[in-house]
Amino acid sequence: MSDKINKEDGVQSDKETSNKKCIFCQIAKREIISEIVHESDNFIAIKDINPVAEGHMLVIPKKHFVTLLDIPNKLGNEMLEFCKKVSFELLEKKLGDGFNLVMNNLEPAGQFVMHAHIHIIPRKEDDRIRFLVRV
Numbered sequence: 001m002s003d004k005i006n007k008e009d010g011v012q013s014d015k016e017t018s019n020k021k022c023i024f025c026q027i028a029k030r031e032i033i034s035e036i037v038h039e040s041d042n043f044i045a046i047k048d049i050n051p052v053a054e055g056h057m058l059v060i061p062k063k064h065f066v067t068l069l070d071i072p073n074k075l076g077n078e079m080l081e082f083c084k085k086v087s088f089e090l091l092e093k094k095l096g097d098g099f100n101l102v103m104n105n106l107e108p109a110g111q112f113v114m115h116a117h118i119h120i121i122p123r124k125e126d127d128r129i130r131f132l133v134r135v
């Protein structure tokens with residue numbers, strides 16, 4: 001977590017809001033082509049390039065934050081609202097009868113892309129998707 005982030009409320013100060021080398025920053029700025037399925041002022045939802053199920057989406061803040069802990073609380077709430085919209089639409093489109101939200105935070109937890117994001121994975125009965133750990 002950046003030391004320029006206030007740990008209490010995650011208020012962002014003069015921290016860089018974009019990282020030139022970060023693939024999700026580049027996608028958010030449309031420097032790299034990706035299918036942006038949903039967009040709001042602060043978020044995009046894209047299709048995961050390596051989906052574990054049809055409709056697997058990633059919800060990504062347009063600004064560069066590394067983990068959940070770096071995201072200001074207000075924006076974090078907005079991120080959850082955005083996830084609800086995307087999830088609702090996946091159900092409406094019958095891509096799943098249920099869904100998982102997964103967020104990997106830092107490398108030991110399986111985070112490969114160091115720009116905070118939430119996976120939305122549509123689920124169906126007997127889809128054989130297994131997570132490494134059952135929570």
Ligand code: AMP
Pocket residue numbers: 023034046047048049050051058103104110111112113114
């Ligand atoms: P993780 O950091 O482990 O939570 O997961 C990163 C996810 O980003 C993986 O599921 C990748 O398949 C996905 N991913 C990486 N690069 C791209 C890309 N250019 N477009 C869409 N998804 C991507």
Ligand code: ZN
Pocket residue numbers: 018019022023024025026063064065114115
């Ligand atoms: Zn980034």
